[in-house]
Amino acid sequence: MAAYITKQRRALLDYLAMHPDESLSAGDIAGALAGAGISVSAVYRNLAALEEEGRIRRVSRGGREAYYQFSDSQDCRDHLHLLCKSCGTTYHMDEEDAETLIRNLIRHEQFLVDRVDTVLYGTCEACQIRKRMEKNHG
Amino acid sequence: MAAYITKQRRALLDYLAMHPDESLSAGDIAGALAGAGISVSAVYRNLAALEEEGRIRRVSRGGREAYYQFSDSQDCRDHLHLLCKSCGTTYHMDEEDAETLIRNLIRHEQFLVDRVDTVLYGTCEACQIRKRMEKNHG
DNA sequence: CTAGTTGCAAAGAGTTTGCATGGCG
DNA sequence: CGCCATGCAAACTCTTTGCAACTAG
Numbered sequence: 001m002a003a004y005i006t007k008q009r010r011a012l013l014d015y016l017a018m019h020p021d022e023s024l025s026a027g028d029i030a031g032a033l034a035g036a037g038i039s040v041s042a043v044y045r046n047l048a049a050l051e052e053e054g055r056i057r058r059v060s061r062g063g064r065e066a067y068y069q070f071s072d073s074q075d076c077r078d079h080l081h082l083l084c085k086s087c088g089t090t091y092h093m094d095e096e097d098a099e100t101l102i103r104n105l106i107r108h109e110q111f112l113v114d115r116v117d118t119v120l121y122g123t124c125e126a127c128q129i130r131k132r133m134e135k136n137h138g
Numbered sequence: 139m140a141a142y143i144t145k146q147r148r149a150l151l152d153y154l155a156m157h158p159d160e161s162l163s164a165g166d167i168a169g170a171l172a173g174a175g176i177s178v179s180a181v182y183r184n185l186a187a188l189e190e191e192g193r194i195r196r197v198s199r200g201g202r203e204a205y206y207q208f209s210d211s212q213d214c215r216d217h218l219h220l221l222c223k224s225c226g227t228t229y230h231m232d233e234e235d236a237e238t239l240i241r242n243l244i245r246h247e248q249f250l251v252d253r254v255d256t257v258l259y260g261t262c263e264a265c266q267i268r269k270r271m272e273k274n275h276g
Numbered sequence: 277c278t279a280g281t282t283g284c285a286a287a288g289a290g291t292t293t294g295c296a297t298g299g300c301g
Numbered sequence: 302c303g304c305c306a307t308g309c310a311a312a313c314t315c316t317t318t319g320c321a322a323c324t325a326g
Binding site: 003004005006007025026027040041044045048064065066 | 289290293299300301
């Protein structure tokens, strides 16, 4: 995989790098890069290759389609992640909180957390505020 | 929803109640209940209704298909869950660990964890042992 | 009775794949 | 030049939906 750097792979990597901490569907990406001359299948094949290389992460957001997020930094590999279900933004979990959690789970339940696959779902601060305002205003 | 208790809905509920803490795909369930005379569409429609009522939880296990787990007890609504990616078994997270985690995330990152949707992925004790044995023997 | 529910088969959405062509190195 | 990657369209998988027949209450 990734033997050649084609213009399509280049465009995809650039696009992902420009959208860190977002979760994007294959459709989103294909749509955004349509102008750059990338077919849907090339998007899927490259996403699959990048996932296998561990450079992107595949997550679910409830529906049937898969979302992808760039995780090509050292940061990403070591942290647990928080995903806001409202806006799709990813946050890196405080390292100490993550260590506490992982340690507790191994100690108390002998459960070994997978740092790559685990994503905690919820609502980020901005969306909490936005929802509160929507509620008050109608 | 669930205005009538048909024999199909009855069979589905019984089957789910007999398989707590497992994550089952619609296909698994339809297969298991095929003898009971339930069509695939009835399985999907009933699962959707039960999910809406909050009696079952829909989770992802990485692939494209959805998995469902019974969560009809008070226990399930209050706890965070751990899902073993190897065997699909669900575990209830220690309550104190869960509270610590949720409190830390709100305090340190203003992130509000969704208890229903959040599932931590990893490997349970039994599967850790099994994998270790496979490694040593094969 | 009568409205919710079912089964079937067809439609949909998202993703994967086969094959000939094109382009990186 | 050789092999990998691409584009297209067909195939696939999982899920949803339309509709006539059925059934619980």
